[in-house]
Amino acid sequence: MDADVIVVGHGLSGLVAARELSRSGKRVIILDQQGPQDLGGQAWWSFGGLFLVDSPEQRRLRVKDSFDLAWRDWQGSAAWDRTDGPGDQDAWAQRWGRAYVEFATGEKRAWLREAGIDLTPVVGWAERGDGHVGGHGNSVPRFHIAWGTGTGVVAPFAAAARAAAEDGTTTLLHRHKVRGLLVEGGAVVGVQGDLLADDAGPRGAASPAGTVGTFELRAQAVVLASGGIGGNHRLVRQFWPARLGTPPREMITGVPAYVDGSMYAPAEAAGARLVNRDRMWHYTEGIRNWDPVWPSHGIRILPGPSPLWLDALGRRLPVPGLPGHDTLGTLRLLRSTPDLAEHDHSWFIVTRSILAKEFALSGSEQNPDITNRDRKLLLKTRLGGGLSGPVQAFLDHGPDFVSADSVAGLVRAMNRIAPEAPVREDALMDAIRQRDAEFRNPFSKDAQAQSVHNARRYLGDRLVRVARPHLFLDESGHPRDGLVAVKLHILTRKSLGGLQTDLASRVLGGDGHPVPGLYAVGEAAGFGGGGAHGYNALEGTFLGGCIFTGLKAGRDLAGRL
Numbered sequence: 229m230d231a232d233v234i235v236v237g238h239g240l241s242g243l244v245a246a247r248e249l250s251r252s253g254k255r256v257i258i259l260d261q262q263g264p265q266d267l268g269g270q271a272w273w274s275f276g277g278l279f280l281v282d283s284p285e286q287r288r289l290r291v292k293d294s295f296d297l298a299w300r301d302w303q304g305s306a307a308w309d310r311t312d313g314p315g316d317q318d319a320w321a322q323r324w325g326r327a328y329v330e331f332a333t334g335e336k337r338a339w340l341r342e343a344g345i346d347l348t349p350v351v352g353w354a355e356r357g358d359g360h361v362g363g364h365g366n367s368v369p370r371f372h373i374a375w376g377t378g379t380g381v382v383a384p385f386a387a388a389a390r391a392a393a394e395d396g397t398t399t400l401l402h403r404h405k406v407r408g409l410l411v412e413g414g415a416v417v418g419v420q421g422d423l424l425a426d427d428a429g430p431r432g433a434a435s436p437a438g439t440v441g442t443f444e445l446r447a448q449a450v451v452l453a454s455g456g457i458g459g460n461h462r463l464v465r466q467f468w469p470a471r472l473g474t475p476p477r478e479m480i481t482g483v484p485a486y487v488d489g490s491m492y493a494p495a496e497a498a499g500a501r502l503v504n505r506d507r508m509w510h511y512t513e514g515i516r517n518w519d520p521v522w523p524s525h526g527i528r529i530l531p532g533p534s535p536l537w538l539d540a541l542g543r544r545l546p547v548p549g550l551p552g553h554d555t556l557g558t559l560r561l562l563r564s565t566p567d568l569a570e571h572d573h574s575w576f577i578v579t580r581s582i583l584a585k586e587f588a589l590s591g592s593e594q595n596p597d598i599t600n601r602d603r604k605l606l607l608k609t610r611l612g613g614g615l616s617g618p619v620q621a622f623l624d625h626g627p628d629f630v631s632a633d634s635v636a637g638l639v640r641a642m643n644r645i646a647p648e649a650p651v652r653e654d655a656l657m658d659a660i661r662q663r664d665a666e667f668r669n670p671f672s673k674d675a676q677a678q679s680v681h682n683a684r685r686y687l688g689d690r691l692v693r694v695a696r697p698h699l700f701l702d703e704s705g706h707p708r709d710g711l712v713a714v715k716l717h718i719l720t721r722k723s724l725g726g727l728q729t730d731l732a733s734r735v736l737g738g739d740g741h742p743v744p745g746l747y748a749v750g751e752a753a754g755f756g757g758g759g760a761h762g763y764n765a766l767e768g769t770f771l772g773g774c775i776f777t778g779l780k781a782g783r784d785l786a787g788r789l
Contacts, residue, residue, distance in 0.1 A: 231257040231399065232789050234419055234447040236406050236491060238262070239269025241750025241774035242453030243385035245733075248782025250392040254789060257445060258389060259401040259419075262435060262486055263427040267400075268386050270455065270483045271771055273432065274378030275530070275590045276598070277354065277371045278340070278347070279768035281333040285351050289688050291368050295333040298370070302329050305355075305364040306762025310504070317503035317758060320728055320736070324756030324777075327731060328769070331776050339779075344384035346375045348598060348606075350688045354767035356533070358554045359547055359675060364764045365554065369688060371768040377592040377599045381771055403427065404443060406491065409450060409498040415744035416498055418446035432484045432521040448789055449745045451781050452735070456723030456751040457489035457508075458482060459522075464720050469506040472556065473563030476572040480514050480526030482590075482721040491752065495727055499737045500746060503758035504725025509765055512558045512574065513551075514719025518625040526719045527594060527622075532586025532694045533679045535578045536663050540571035542651035544659045547675050551576070556764055559718070571649050574716045575642065577660070577700075579709040580631075583623070584615045585695035594618040610692040628715040635660065635701075638711045646715055657705065664699045722770060724761050726754035733781035747785065749777040756780075 233249050235242045238260040249256045260266070280286070281298040302325055308318040340347075351372055357365020374380045392398035403424040410418035423441040457463040459481055468475040492502055517525040531551035538544055539562065548557035562574055578586070592599045596617065597606040609616040615623065623629050630641035639653045666674035670681055680697055683689040702708055727735050727748040733756075734742040755761060755773030 229447055230418075230445045231255045231447045233449050233451060233785055234259065234445055235451045235453055236419060237269065237453030237455065237752070238267050238389070238400070239453055239455060239750065239774070240271035240382055240385065240771060241778040242451065243268070243382070243389055244775050244778030245451050245453065245749055245782040246392070246398060247385050247388040248779060249786055250388070250397045252786035253397070254786060256392070256398045257401060257447065258398060259404040259406065259445075261403065261405040261424060263402050264400070265429070265431045266486070267389070268382035270487055271378050271774060272382045273591050273593070274381070274771060275595065276374035276377035276381050276592065277352065277768040277771065278374060278381070279332050279370050279766060279772050280337055280372045281329065281370060283337055283351070283372065285347060285349060285372055286369065288349070289351055289369070289686070291351065291686070293368050293370065295329060297367055298333065299326065299329045300362070301365065301367055301766060304362045305764040305766055307764070308762045317728070318762070320730060320757035321504070321754065321759035321762065322757075323731055324760035325762070328756065328760055328773065328776055332772065336772065345381055348373045348375055350692055352693065353683065353686065353689060354552065355555065355765070356553045356679065358557050364557070366766050369686060370766070373598060375598065375601050377595050378771070379592045379599055406494065408494045409746070410444070410446065411498050414499070416450050416746040418444065419450060420444040430521065434485045434523055449747060449785055451747040451749060451785075452491055452495060452727065452752045453749050453778065454491035454752045455487045456726065457487070458720045458722060459485045459487035460489050461720065463489050464508065467505045467508065472560050474569050476563070476718045478572050479524070479718045479720050480516055481522065481524040482511065482514065482526050482528060482719045484522045489723070492727070495735065495746070495748070498746060499743045500735045501728045501738050502726065503728045504754060507724035507759055507763055509555065509722035509724055510559060511555060511719040511721055512562060512716060513576070514717040515622065515626060515628045515714060516717065518622060518627065526717060528590040528719050529576070529714070529716070530588040530590050531576070532582070532689070533676065533683050534582045534586055534695055535576040536659065536700070538575040538577060538651070538656075538659060539565070539568055540573050540575075540646070540649040541567070542575070542655045542659070544663070545574070550676050550679060553679070572718060573646060573649075576714040576716060577656070578712050578714070579698070579700055579707070580712060581698065581709050582695045583619065583712050584613060586693065587619050589618050589622070623712070628717070629712065631710060631712045633707060633710055635705065635707070635711070638713055642713050642715070660700045664701060667697050667699060722765070723751055724754055724763070724765065725759050726752050728758035729753045729756065729777070731780065732784035733777050734784070747781045749781050750774040753777055
C-alpha cells in the first residue's frame with residue numbers, strides 16, 4: 229500500500245477529508261491534474277457564501293430562523309420526486325438534505341470557527357424565492373460571507389495539507405491525471421493514470437495536457453473529490469434537461485476548464501451509480517470577464533432586487549424572473565419562451581445608484597475588500613455610495629456594459645452590442661414608465677416593487693444591499709441618475725447530481741450497496757447522496773456541501789481503517 233487513503237482532487241471537499249484523516253494519523257495521498265498553484269480548486273474563486281441557520285449573525289440583525297423553517301424551505305426548493313422503486317435516485321439525497329440543514333443549524337458554525345474561518349457581520353438574502361409559500365427560496369436571509377471570501381474558506385484546509393506534507397503524513401502529488409480506478413475482488417484498491425507535464429501558469433488558467441509518463445498507486449480506500457461538469461460545455465449540453473428549454477448556443481463559463489467531469493466514467497466502470505445528471509445549476513446573470521483567466525471566463529452578478537430585467541427583445545420578464553429570486557425559474561423562462569429560443573442573452577437596466585448599491589460580483593478576485601479583510605475599504609465600498617473598483621472596471625472595460633444619459637442613447641448602445649436582437653426605444657421607454665409607476669408610493673401590485681420594499685425592511689439589505697427606491701425617469705422622460713444596460717449571458721456553474729452516496733460518503737453501486745473502498749465528496753457526489761439540493765439550491769450551500777461531505781468521509785474512514 230502506498231497510503232491508507234488516496235484523495236482524488238485537491239479542492240475544498242478533498243482537503244477537508246484529508247484534514248480529518250491526517251489528524252487521525254492516517255497516511256494520505258492527495259493528487260490532482262492541476263499544479264500546486266491551483267491548490268484549493270474552484271472554491272478559491274468563490275464569494276465565500278455559507279448557509280447557516282439561527283446564527284448569532286442572524287439574531288443580531290433581528291432575523292428569526294429555525295431548523296423547521298429552513299427544512300421547509302429546503303424541501304420546497306428541492307422538490308424531490310424520484311423516490312419510487314428499488315432504484316430511486318432521491319432516497320439518499322433527501323437524507324443528505326436533512327442532515328445538512330441539521331449541520332447548518334447545529335455544529336457547523338462552531339466547527340468553522342475551530343477550523344479558522346471567520347464570518348462578516350452582514351447576512352445576505354440569496355434566492356429570495358418564487359413567491360409561493362412552500363415553494364422555492366429562502367424565507368429569511370441565511371447567506372453568511374466568510375472573511376477572505378473563497379480564499380478564506382479554503383486557506384485553513386490548504387494550510388493543513390501543506391503542514392501534513394511537511395511532517396510526512398500526507399503526500400501532495402500535482403499534475404497526476406487519474407484515468408481509472410484499480411478494482412480487485414469487487415473492491416477499489418487504487419488509481420492509475422498519466423503524469424502530466426509541469427505547469428507554471430497562473431491559478432485557474434488552462435494547463436498543458438502533454439503526458440510525460442504513467443503512475444499507479446494503491447490504498448485501502450479512494451475518495452473522489454473531482455468536481456462536476458461546469459467547465460465542460462459538451463457534457464452540460466448532453467445532460468441539459470427538457471424542463472429548462474433548449475440549451476443556449478453560446479454560454480460563458482463560471483469555473484476553470486479543469487472542472488470537466490472526467491472522473492464519472494472511471495467511477496461507473498468501477499461499479500458506481502450516477503444519478504440525477506440532468507439536475508444542474510447555471511446562472512442567468514453572467515457577464516464576460518474583461519480580464520479573463522480561463523477560456524470563456526464569465527462572472528456572475530449577484531443582484532439586489534431593483535434592476536429592471538428585460539428579455540432579449542426588450543420585454544420585462546414576468547414572475548419568477550425577478551433579480552435574485554429564482555435562478556432556475558428565470559433560466560427556464562428565458563430558454564423555454566418560443567420566440568426567445570434563438571437568443572442567448574437578456575438585459576439588466578439600472579440607474580447608477582442601483583449599480584453602486586446592488587451590484588456585487590461573485591468571486592474572490594472581484595471583492596478585494598472582503599478577500600483582503602480590508603475593513604476600511606469595505607466601509608468605503610459597501611456604505612460609501614460609490615462604485616466599487618471591480619464594478620467600475622467592468623463599467624469601463626466590460627464588453628457587456630453600456631451607459632447613456634437618455635433612453636434613446638441607451639437603446640442605440642444596446643443595439644450596437646446585440647444587433648441580432650434590436651430593442652425598440654418605445655418598448656424600453658414603456659417598460660421603464662410602467663416600472664416607475666409602481667414606485668411612486670410604498671404600495672404596489674407589482675411583485676418586484678413589493679420585493680424591494682420587503683427587502684428594505686431588513687437592516688442588512690437597507691445598509692449594504694438595496695438602493696433606496698427611486699424613479700428612473702423624470703416627468704419629461706429624462707433619466708434622473710444616468711442609465712446603464714448590462715447584457716447578460718447564461719453562465720455554467722454547478723452539477724446538482726452525481727455519484728450516489730450514503731451518509732458516510734460511501735459510493736453506492738447499482739444494487740444499492742456500497743462499492744467497497746470508494747467514497748465521493750463535494751460536487752462529484754451532488755453535494756451528498758447524488759442530489760442533496762434536488763432541483764434547486766438555496767445558495768451558500770455549495771461550499772458548505774463540500775465541507776460537510778468531506779467531513780463525513782474523513783470521519784468515517786478515520787474510524788473504519
